[in-house]
Amino acid sequence: MFGLESKDGKLLLLVAALALLAPVILNPFPEGSAMSQFNAGYPDLMQRFVIFGILAIGFNILFGLTGYLSFGHAAFLGVGSYAAIWSMKLVTMNIIPSIIFAVIVAGVFSLVVGYISLRRSGIYFSILTLAFAQMSYSLAYSVLTPITGGETGLQIKSTDTPLLDKALEAGEIGRANLFGYGMGSSYQLELAGWQFTFNLGYYVAAVVMLISFYFAIRIFRSPFGMMLRAVKSNQQRMNYAGLSPKPYTLAAFVISGMYAGLAGGLLVAMDTQVGPERMFWTASGEIVIMVILGGAGTLLGPVLGAGFIKYFENIISKINESILQGWFAFLPDGLQDFMVAVVYPFIGKGWHLTLGIMFMLVVIFLPGGLIQGGQKIGSWLRRKKNVVAKDSTTKPAE
Amino acid sequence: MDQIIVQVLNGLDKGSAYALIALGLTLIFGTLGVVNFAHGALFMLGSFCAVTFSRLLSFSHEVIDETRTDFLGNPLKVQVPYIQDWLGPDLAASIIQWSVPLSILFAIPVMITIGLIIERGLIKHFYKRPHADQILVTFGLAIVLQEIIKYFFGANPIQTPAPPAFNGSLDFGIWLGFDPVTIMYPYWRMIYFFFSVVIIAGVFAFLQFTTFGMVVRAGMADRETVGLLGIDIDKRFTFMFGLAAAVAGIAGVMYAPIVAPNYHMGMDFLVLSFVVVVVGGMGSLPGAVAAGFLLGILESFASMPMIVQSFPGINQIIIYLVAIIILLTRPRGLMGRKGVMEE
Numbered sequence: 001m002f003g004l005e006s007k008d009g010k011l012l013l014l015v016a017a018l019a020l021l022a023p024v025i026l027n028p029f030p031e032g033s034a035m036s037q038f039n040a041g042y043p044d045l046m047q048r049f050v051i052f053g054i055l056a057i058g059f060n061i062l063f064g065l066t067g068y069l070s071f072g073h074a075a076f077l078g079v080g081s082y083a084a085i086w087s088m089k090l091v092t093m094n095i096i097p098s099i100i101f102a103v104i105v106a107g108v109f110s111l112v113v114g115y116i117s118l119r120r121s122g123i124y125f126s127i128l129t130l131a132f133a134q135m136s137y138s139l140a141y142s143v144l145t146p147i148t149g150g151e152t153g154l155q156i157k158s159t160d161t162p163l164l165d166k167a168l169e170a171g172e173i174g175r176a177n178l179f180g181y182g183m184g185s186s187y188q189l190e191l192a193g194w195q196f197t198f199n200l201g202y203y204v205a206a207v208v209m210l211i212s213f214y215f216a217i218r219i220f221r222s223p224f225g226m227m228l229r230a231v232k233s234n235q236q237r238m239n240y241a242g243l244s245p246k247p248y249t250l251a252a253f254v255i256s257g258m259y260a261g262l263a264g265g266l267l268v269a270m271d272t273q274v275g276p277e278r279m280f281w282t283a284s285g286e287i288v289i290m291v292i293l294g295g296a297g298t299l300l301g302p303v304l305g306a307g308f309i310k311y312f313e314n315i316i317s318k319i320n321e322s323i324l325q326g327w328f329a330f331l332p333d334g335l336q337d338f339m340v341a342v343v344y345p346f347i348g349k350g351w352h353l354t355l356g357i358m359f360m361l362v363v364i365f366l367p368g369g370l371i372q373g374g375q376k377i378g379s380w381l382r383r384k385k386n387v388v389a390k391d392s393t394t395k396p397a398e
Numbered sequence: 399m400d401q402i403i404v405q406v407l408n409g410l411d412k413g414s415a416y417a418l419i420a421l422g423l424t425l426i427f428g429t430l431g432v433v434n435f436a437h438g439a440l441f442m443l444g445s446f447c448a449v450t451f452s453r454l455l456s457f458s459h460e461v462i463d464e465t466r467t468d469f470l471g472n473p474l475k476v477q478v479p480y481i482q483d484w485l486g487p488d489l490a491a492s493i494i495q496w497s498v499p500l501s502i503l504f505a506i507p508v509m510i511t512i513g514l515i516i517e518r519g520l521i522k523h524f525y526k527r528p529h530a531d532q533i534l535v536t537f538g539l540a541i542v543l544q545e546i547i548k549y550f551f552g553a554n555p556i557q558t559p560a561p562p563a564f565n566g567s568l569d570f571g572i573w574l575g576f577d578p579v580t581i582m583y584p585y586w587r588m589i590y591f592f593f594s595v596v597i598i599a600g601v602f603a604f605l606q607f608t609t610f611g612m613v614v615r616a617g618m619a620d621r622e623t624v625g626l627l628g629i630d631i632d633k634r635f636t637f638m639f640g641l642a643a644a645v646a647g648i649a650g651v652m653y654a655p656i657v658a659p660n661y662h663m664g665m666d667f668l669v670l671s672f673v674v675v676v677v678g679g680m681g682s683l684p685g686a687v688a689a690g691f692l693l694g695i696l697e698s699f700a701s702m703p704m705i706v707q708s709f710p711g712i713n714q715i716i717i718y719l720v721a722i723i724i725l726l727t728r729p730r731g732l733m734g735r736k737g738v739m740e741e
Binding site: 289352 | 433
């Protein structure tokens with residue numbers, strides 16, 4: 001299908017099914033029930049899932065295949081966002097030109113950064129990308145204020161008059177749209193206590209994510225992807241074979257920069273505002289964590305990692321002490337307080353602690369990320385089943 | 399001229415902090431070959447040692463003071479630190495005021511212990527793994543450490559004042575023949591600078607003039623041969639990790655009065671001190687120190703009004719700009735040794 005092997009085709013179909021049915025799948029608990037706070041099926045969060053999924057897929061093309069650890073990827077996300085919002089301010093509120101513009105600008109920027117940074121490798125490459133990202137952040141924060149809006153960032157205002165759009169009434173603020181259909185418009189479905197929201201913005205982002213996922217699969221399986229793996233495993237041998245790794249790594253860097261720009265453009269399309277903190281180096285660190293947690297070098301891992309982190313950030317972080325008290329209410333009083341005291345540091349506001357611990361555990365024990373963990377459990381189960389099967393087959397032979 | 403001196407002085411204290419952190423980073427890298435992204439967190443832990451120590455000192459109990467009354471006419475309840483009961487009011491008051499310098503005594507054993515635990519418990523298992531894995535696991539460790547601190551001390555900066563004797567500034571200009579009040583330099587910053595010079599000199603002397611230091615230097619040059627000579631080099635390197643943690647820690651303790659400790663200060667310093675290490679040359683101790691001071695001073699020069707006017711924004715990016723230029727033109731850094739982490 002689409003030039004994919006059957007295994008990859010199945011994977012793509014699985015991801016497509018999950019993405020398109022996400023508003024239903026992510027809302028497993030009825031509205032108003034005690035568990036409904038774990039529902040993730042609201043548009044804002046689902047958009048984040050897929051957009052950061054795109055970002056992680058792009059980062060994985062660089063880190064997972066070539067092994068170059070960029071610590072400044074958020075800069076491309078930020079640059080893409082700024083490009084997208086300027087396109088909306090000046091040309092049209094339609095999201096397609098602004099996303100294309102975001103991808104192009106981020107691509108050019110990553111070409112410049114990559115051309116310079118890729119002259120070194122290893123930790124020096126990480127530091128160089130980090131330096132570039134921090135420079136972009138500082139400049140966006142201070143000197144480039146006329147372009148970036150400085151600390152307050154950029155928003156769409158009622159004074160903006162995009163060139164191609166119809167004039168708005170006085171005081172009306174333009175909305176991001178796709179040929180007139182607003183990104184915020186959604187269809188609510190009530191079904192016996194359950195409430196599902198099908199949001200246009202989410203579906204636009206999900207379709208873009210599926211296309212980027214498809215491209216990533218093609219890259220992974222192509223001769224070009226093979227070359228990138230060669231860069232990771234042994235550059236010296238590649239040189240001896242008469243191949244220069246540089247064009248391949250640069251291409252991978254630019255591709256992943258464009259993915260980041262795409263994600264930035266989509267972020268703006270969903271929520272028309274940008275601030276420089278999107279480029280801060282902790283944001284780059286978060287991208288790294290997503291990819292490693294899910295599984296660098298695997299197809300599905302980065303998307304999983306992104307979803308996992310965003311779920312934690314938005315759902316687990318909301319759990320406060322009184323909710324916890326409710327959960328442990330069935331225990332005797334002293335034990336209840338004790339359990340709350342034990343659990344509380346790890347959730348709610350302290351979710352970063354859990355994240356850090358999980359990240360460390362994954363790096364230490366599962367270098368292949370959660371995907372590898374899943375595979376290990378899978379093979380363990382299979383082995384167990386085989387043993388059982390063998391037992392049953394040997395018995396009749398007695 | 400006086401402007402230039404002011405900028406050099408301003409750069410010195412920031413440069414001292416960079417130099418101390420970069421020195422620790424380089425010690426760890428040069429001995430254990432590990433890129434430690436958690437070093438900024440160790441600096442932050444040091445700062446919080448100062449906070450903890452001053453809180454321990456002012457641990458108090460309630461005493462009813464019969465001589466005074468509160469606004470309702472009841473006898474006033476006063477918080478009396480335990481230390482006052484033991485040592486008398488005058489001595490106790492001055493000890494509490496001097497809590498920041500005194501907490502160095504508290505920080506050194508604490509930081510060495512933390513360093514040893516980190517090395518034995520975690521980093522030991524990462525010697526054979528690629529550098530990327532080391533960066534990632536120490537990055538995770540840094541997140542965990544700072545979240546633990548955030549849980550116990552909250553997210554807001556905690557003011558930790560220097561001893562009152564060091565409040566105020568030194569009118570440095572008079573000595574050099576300038577008008578009064580042209581060159582003012584806060585006492586505490588000056589102390590920080592001298593303190594860091596002493597620490598740096600101490601570390602260098604330790605490595606240069608003791609047998610232990612000699613063995614460590616030999617191990618840095620050729621670990622395998624030292625091992626073949628029957629010396630347990632791993633044990634010494636582990637101790638060096640503890641020492642590096644202690645250096646970062648006391649750098650943090652003394653920095654507490656300059657910038658109020660908050661849980662993410664380590665991360666802010668970490669990025670810059672990595673740049674410093676790379677500029678100085680991976681694995682070169684003098685390079686790290688020199689680059690620390692150099693970049694600190696450069697940063698404060700770049701924020702002179704005259705320069706900011708002609709190159710807007712230069713003060714924000716100068717360090718990164720210098721790092722990029724150095725990395726591209728002198729791949730080994732200013733004083734890097736040959737063969738250390740060259741691709």
